[in-house]
Amino acid sequence: xxxxxxxxxxxxxxxxxxxxxxxxxRDDVGAYKYVSWYQQLPGKAPKVVIYDVDERxxxxxxxxxxxxxxxxxxxxxxxxxxxxxxxxxxxSFAGGNTHVFGGGTTxxxx
Amino acid sequence: QVQLVQSGxxxxxPGSSVKVSCxxxxxxxxxxxxxxxxxxxxxxxxxxxxxxxxxxxxxYAQEFQGRLTISADESTNxxxxxxxxxxxxxxxxxxxxxxxxxxxxxIWGQGTLVTVSS
Numbered sequence: 181x182x183x184x185x186x187x188x189x190x191x192x193x194x195x196x197x198x199x200x201x202x203x204x205x206r207d208d209v210g211a212y213k214y215v216s217w218y219q220q221l222p223g224k225a226p227k228v229v230i231y232d233v234d235e236r237x238x239x240x241x242x243x244x245x246x247x248x249x250x251x252x253x254x255x256x257x258x259x260x261x262x263x264x265x266x267x268x269x270x271x272s273f274a275g276g277n278t279h280v281f282g283g284g285t286t287x288x289x290x
Numbered sequence: 291q292v293q294l295v296q297s298g299x300x301x302x303x304p305g306s307s308v309k310v311s312c313x314x315x316x317x318x319x320x321x322x323x324x325x326x327x328x329x330x331x332x333x334x335x336x337x338x339x340x341x342x343x344x345x346x347x348x349x350y351a352q353e354f355q356g357r358l359t360i361s362a363d364e365s366t367n368x369x370x371x372x373x374x375x376x377x378x379x380x381x382x383x384x385x386x387x388x389x390x391x392x393x394x395x396x397i398w399g400q401g402t403l404v405t406v407s408s
Contacts, residue, residue, distance in 0.1 A: 181351065183334070216394040218335070225385060225401055226335065231394035269335050273392050277340055277349040279325065284334035 184209065184270055184282035191288040197258040200285045202270035203251060208280055210251035214273035217246060217255045220284075221266045229268075230255060257287070265289045292317040294386055294399035301405045307374040310402045312386030314367040323389040324369040326360055328382040329401075336382075340389055341369065376406045 185203040192198040202209065202217075209215055215233045218226035228237055230246035233253060243259045253272070257264055270282040297311040312324065326338040339350035341360045350358050359372045369386055384402045387395035 181337075183336075214393045218395070220335075225398040226387075226395075227398070228394055228396055231390075231396070237396070267334075271335075271337075271395070277342060277347060277392065278351070279337045279340070279392075281327070281335040281337055 181208075181274060181278060181280050184272060184280055186268075186270060186282040186285045188283070189286045189288065191290055192260045193290045194260050194262065196260050197256060198260060198287065200255045200257075200268055200270075200287070202253040202255070202272075202282045204253075204272055204280070205251055208272040208274040209248065209253050211275065212273045213248075215246070215248060215253040216271045217244075217253075218269045218271065219264075219266045220269065226269065260289055262289050292388075292397060294388065294397055296384075296386060296399040296402045299403040299405070301407065302376050304377055304406055304408055306376055307372060308376060308404050309370055309372040310384050310386075310404070312369040312371070312399050314388075322362075323391070324360070324362055325387045325389045325395055326369075326371045327385045327387060327395070329385065330379075330382040333382075335385075338371070338384075373404075376404075378406050380404065381406045 217230040219229050220226045229244045233248045234246040245256045269284045274280050323342050325340040341348045343362045357374045362369045386399040388397040390396045
């Protein structure tokens with residue numbers, strides 16, 4: 181199972197929007213609505229910010245949104261804030277009780 | 291609010307085994323599904339496997355087949371991950387996470403650092 185493909189880094193200024201892509205295959209991202217996104221601050225465990233492609237858990241700001249088209253899922257963070265600076269990982273169900281993560285994207289708030 | 295609390299850091303010799311525990315506190319997760327994910331220093335998240343206790347299923351990533359055992363003890367609300375025949379490349383932070391219906395890892399443990407070195 182190959183890792184999902186994410187850009188290694190993205191950046192944006194406070195108040196701007198950034199989008200992180202996550203490209204898989206028709207056997208994982210393209211096949212299921214079970215794509216999730218995780219925010220990981222340095223030295224901390226990951227925290228889910230999006231699940232089921234576009235659902236936001238309670239407590240996650242509505243600045244975070246998700247979408248999917250074909251084999252590519254995307255996480256958009258609008259109105260960037262300094263506290264958003266972190267690593268972000270996508271994850272997809274891949275059938276047969278297996279999952280696959282993306283390689284991770286480092287977001288820098290300029 | 292349920293939290294997952296993992297056992298402490300381990301230092302192991304190459305060729306040995308490690309068993310990491312992950313206990314639900316502040317509530318019960320019942321007969322819940324658990325996943326294990328690892329993160330090598332400076333690297334990303336790597337899915338290792340899951341346990342689906344209700345149907346007695348475990349599933350492991352190909353690269354860990356034969357070396358990894360994931361289990362869960364419902365009576366103590368604790369999940370376990372045992373990795374055998376350790377190599378220096380297994381040095382990583384090992385994370386347990388509650389898996390909600392194959393959809394999302396919604397609750398995470400704090401991680402257990404396993405260092406493999408002679």
